[in-house]
Amino acid sequence: MGQNSIFQWFIRFRVKRQLMTMNRSGIIDALNGALAWELRAIAMYAHYSAYVSGIHRLQLSAHFSEEVTESTTHAAAVRAAIVKLDGVATTDRADTEIIHTMDYTEMLKEAYKTEMKASETYGQILPMIETLGDKELYDSLETIYFDEMRSVEELRMMLK
16 A cells, blocks of 8 residues: 555545544534433423322323423433433533413423424434444434324323
């Protein structure tokens, strides 16, 4: 292999490595966005679980509490993904306002919007993860995506 060939190989290697680093950085940013959204969901669902009242309190308080648990599990998985990719996980929740209300219908509408945003976020992240070729990481985040899609459908049915 001539000196010119070695130089060309080195340049291709550096460019490929730089692209992978940029790609990984974008993935970490997207994962941090998902993590911030999960942290927001935890706060919102805990709030709604405490404040829901009326005839639907027993069912909806339990439902919102289960969503806190699910969001906590999702946040842990996303945080682990960020760490696996050598990123720094956010500790801040998304800054989208959490609407305070005593009206359970409004709570369900806000929950629906939250789950829609979460499902869209994970839907955008999955193709990015696929480029890494990490099947375990992809499967982990795909499971979260399916959880979010089930929540969207469940809330849609509750709002009928």
